[in-house]
Amino acid sequence: MRSLDTSILVALLAVILINLCYAKPLQNKPSQIDEILGRSKRCADYNEGHNSEEATANPRYRRRPADMDPRDVNCDGTSDSGFVSSRQFRSISNHIREEEGCEYYVYDAQPKNPNIQDWTIGYGFSMARRSTFKRLLPEVNYNDVRRGRTPITQEQADRLFINDLPSFITTARDLFTNFDVLRLDVKTALVDGVYRGEHVSTHRTVSLINQGRWAEASVEYIDRDDYRDAESNGISGIRDRMDRNAATMRKYGEDLESGKFVEDLETC
Numbered sequence: 001m002r003s004l005d006t007s008i009l010v011a012l013l014a015v016i017l018i019n020l021c022y023a024k025p026l027q028n029k030p031s032q033i034d035e036i037l038g039r040s041k042r043c044a045d046y047n048e049g050h051n052s053e054e055a056t057a058n059p060r061y062r063r064r065p066a067d068m069d070p071r072d073v074n075c076d077g078t079s080d081s082g083f084v085s086s087r088q089f090r091s092i093s094n095h096i097r098e099e100e101g102c103e104y105y106v107y108d109a110q111p112k113n114p115n116i117q118d119w120t121i122g123y124g125f126s127m128a129r130r131s132t133f134k135r136l137l138p139e140v141n142y143n144d145v146r147r148g149r150t151p152i153t154q155e156q157a158d159r160l161f162i163n164d165l166p167s168f169i170t171t172a173r174d175l176f177t178n179f180d181v182l183r184l185d186v187k188t189a190l191v192d193g194v195y196r197g198e199h200v201s202t203h204r205t206v207s208l209i210n211q212g213r214w215a216e217a218s219v220e221y222i223d224r225d226d227y228r229d230a231e232s233n234g235i236s237g238i239r240d241r242m243d244r245n246a247a248t249m250r251k252y253g254e255d256l257e258s259g260k261f262v263e264d265l266e267t268c
Contacts, residue, residue: 088187091188092187096191097123097161100123102122103121104121104154105148108120111235112233119146122160123157127145133145133160137152137156137160140156168191175190175194175199178210185248186252189244196238198242212256214252215249215250218249221245221249222246227242
């Protein structure tokens with residue numbers, strides 16, 4: 001009997017030792033901000049949902065490399081691969097989230113415009129980008145969401161937004177030649193405009209900004225149909241948003257003329 005008990009004890013100890021040897025160590029799940037900062041080094045493909053002519057003409061939809069090195073952010077807050085520092089990324093991200101607002105059910109972003117049905121969800125994510133939606137949210141039925149039968153969650157809206165924002169930032173850096181040394185509020189205003197599709201290389205606003213003619217750029221920026229027709233298209237809030245961006249440009253130009261220190265470089 002004692003021999004049997006000893007055998008059972010030895011067997012139990014062996015099982016425990018095997019489990020200890022092969023058990024995987026527990027790992028902490030990365031926080032949402034860790035995921036944001038990790039993804040800030042990667043780019044999204046904006047060709048989806050748009051024809052080749054539009055993708056060629058509009059830098060918003062240019063294909064970006066997907067293998068950015070997360071270690072290439074410089075101490076001064078700039079990046080050789082075209083991304084801002086962690087602090088600036090957080091600030092720009094928070095600003096655009098606040099401006100966009102978050103919708104869990106699909107909605108028409110231009111409800112009174114008879115010529116456009118702009119089905120959108122989350123923080124301004126276009127449902128025309130079907131393949132991107134399905135890749136990022138494989139657990140969600142795209143058709144049910146698109147038809148308004150099913151909402152997405154806050155975490156899923158964040159996932160769509162996090163995937164996109166780095167490409168808008170790097171597009172802004174491509175468009176505006178002195179982007180790296182601009183003040184953070186100016187960078188934020190420019191990225192916000194890119195996020196809405198307001199800045200493309202052929203627009204005079206971009207040319208004026210690159211010439212340092214900020215006062216003229218602030219006027220040219222709002223001289224556009226979607227600004228004038230915002231109220232009739234049911235998106236009156238766009239005027240206020242663009243007015244804030246224009247005011248930022250104008251103020252930056254005034255600060256330049258007055259000789260104020262206007263760069264926003266950072267240290268590690």
